Amino acid sequence: MVMLTDAWLIARKDLKLEIRSRVAINQVIPFALLVLVLFAFALDPDRGLLEKATPGLYWIAVLFSGLLAMQRAFSLEAADGVTDALRLSGLSPSGIYLGKTLSVAAQLLVLEVLLGVGVAVLYGTSITGWLLLMATIVVATAAISTAGTLFGVVAAGLRVRETLLPLLLLPVLAPVLIGATRAFEAALSGTPSEGWPWVGLMSVFAVVYAVAGIFGFGPLMEES
Amino acid sequence: MELDDPTFRFGTEPVVHLRGAVALLGRFPALAGVDLDVDRRRIVLLRGANGAGKTTLLRALAGLVPITSGEAVVLGVDLRDDRRAVRHRVGLLAHGTGLYDELTVADNVSFWTRAARADKADAEAAMTQLGLDGRLRDVAVGRLSTGQRRRTSLACLLARRPELWLLDEPHAGLDKDGRDIVDALVRDAAAAGATIILSSHELDRSIELADEIVTLGGGVALDEGAGGGDGHVD
Numbered sequence: 001m002v003m004l005t006d007a008w009l010i011a012r013k014d015l016k017l018e019i020r021s022r023v024a025i026n027q028v029i030p031f032a033l034l035v036l037v038l039f040a041f042a043l044d045p046d047r048g049l050l051e052k053a054t055p056g057l058y059w060i061a062v063l064f065s066g067l068l069a070m071q072r073a074f075s076l077e078a079a080d081g082v083t084d085a086l087r088l089s090g091l092s093p094s095g096i097y098l099g100k101t102l103s104v105a106a107q108l109l110v111l112e113v114l115l116g117v118g119v120a121v122l123y124g125t126s127i128t129g130w131l132l133l134m135a136t137i138v139v140a141t142a143a144i145s146t147a148g149t150l151f152g153v154v155a156a157g158l159r160v161r162e163t164l165l166p167l168l169l170l171p172v173l174a175p176v177l178i179g180a181t182r183a184f185e186a187a188l189s190g191t192p193s194e195g196w197p198w199v200g201l202m203s204v205f206a207v208v209y210a211v212a213g214i215f216g217f218g219p220l221m222e223e224s
Numbered sequence: 225m226e227l228d229d230p231t232f233r234f235g236t237e238p239v240v241h242l243r244g245a246v247a248l249l250g251r252f253p254a255l256a257g258v259d260l261d262v263d264r265r266r267i268v269l270l271r272g273a274n275g276a277g278k279t280t281l282l283r284a285l286a287g288l289v290p291i292t293s294g295e296a297v298v299l300g301v302d303l304r305d306d307r308r309a310v311r312h313r314v315g316l317l318a319h320g321t322g323l324y325d326e327l328t329v330a331d332n333v334s335f336w337t338r339a340a341r342a343d344k345a346d347a348e349a350a351m352t353q354l355g356l357d358g359r360l361r362d363v364a365v366g367r368l369s370t371g372q373r374r375r376t377s378l379a380c381l382l383a384r385r386p387e388l389w390l391l392d393e394p395h396a397g398l399d400k401d402g403r404d405i406v407d408a409l410v411r412d413a414a415a416a417g418a419t420i421i422l423s424s425h426e427l428d429r430s431i432e433l434a435d436e437i438v439t440l441g442g443g444v445a446l447d448e449g450a451g452g453g454d455g456h457v458d
Contacts, residue, residue, distance in 0.1 A: 006339075009335070009338055009339060013324070013327075013331075013335050016327065016331065017324055017326050017327060020326040020327065020364070021326045076324065079324070079325065080320040080321050080322065080323065080325075081318050081319065081320020081321055081322040082320070082322055082323070082324065084283075084288055084316070084318060084320065084322065085320075085322030085336065085380075086339075087288060087308075087311060088286060088287075088288070088311045088312070088314065088315075088316055089311075089312070089336065089339040089340060090311065090312030090339060090340050090341065091339050
């Protein structure tokens with residue numbers, strides 16, 4: 001119960017910081033939409049290829065933009081003695097982990113909805129298989145944010161964190177990229193039964209990283 | 225000793241007991257065998273040149289820097305066994321403010337108060353005591369002066385109601401009124417049962433405030449003496 005209360009406190013604080021700072025609105029979302037536009041420019045001569053590649057391009061755009069949100073989640077705590085204040089606060093490390101995961105997940109969900117609109121408008125994709133699409137978005141978001149928050153604290157204490165986090169995290173998230181892309185392909189091609197096993201795989205991924213984060217975040221925070 | 229052992233909280237056990245305490249920063253012994261005993265309700269001034277070990281000692285007492293050898297017991301908690309266990313019972317005013325620039329004064333104080341599981345009323349009272357309850361309460365911390373940030377950090381500490389106050393240069397960046405407020409807070413906290421250890425280069429003011437003075441040099445306690453305060457242990 002204490003863990004959940006602490007998680008809610010941290011998530012609210014992080015989201016309030018994001019709303020006040022407007023970094024997500026002014027930088028992350030424009031970056032994500034720019035990535036979509038650049039993909040459209042690159043593949044425009046062959047509209048068929050663009051349509052075929054849409055699920056993969058969508059999730060690559062989500063991962064790249066999500067990295068900015070994850071780096072931001074920990075740069076907030078690196079400022080002016082805040083890390084020490086968090087250690088002294090009495091908040092449970094598992095609560096801090098879950099709170100940060102929730103905050104990153106909320107930002108990713110907003111980003112994914114906007115990118116979905118962008119894909120429909122820019123790439124002319126007709127959306128089908130809503131149930132599978134929604135399930136994929138929810139589960140992939142959980143997988144990305146649970147792993148991203150765990151690796152975020154690993155990189156947080158290092159001077160090279162901005163460059164280290166993508167190097168650490170992108171290979172780890174490769175299974176999520178593959179699973180989410182395959183599930184989207186299945187949904188958009190009207191064969192949802194082929195997508196659900198990928199959703200199951202990503203669910204296992206999310207649960208494994210959530211458990212690792214709940215138990216491992218405290219010791220990692222001590223070292224950051 | 226248990227964390228909530230009433231014989232500790234209200235007894236005569238020293239709040240801080242260090243014997244030959246060593247703390248390493250990398251391979252450098254920032255504390256090279258410190259001996260220190262501090263009783264409840266005392267105000268202790270740490271003085272010494274830059275690099276003497278004052279900040280490291282305060283951080284070690286807060287459980288942020290590990291003690292690698294010697295004895296170290298704070299508020300009944302053996303820091304060598306579990307230094308995390310003491311953290312929520314101490315308040316550290318460090319060089320960094322520990323504040324979020326984008327949040328307002330009220331948001332920051334409220335967040336750290338709730339994190340410490342203290343009451344909302346404590347946050348309001350702390351802001352009032354630090355003179356932050358007027359137009360400043362809804363100003364983003366990033367827009368405050370250094371002194372106003374320092375006062376906000378102090379409000380966060382005060383609202384947590386710590387048993388042991390660790391103040392690293394508490395007068396730095398404050399004007400005369402701010403310094404007077406700090407001194408009054410320290411005296412009030414000691415009167416209410418808290419123990420205060422502070423480091424300061426403002427020696428005239430701090431010596432007057434302190435019950436005891438400990439001089440650090442080269443990571444060890446070189447000398448102990450009486451301060452100008454009139455504090456006493458019940």
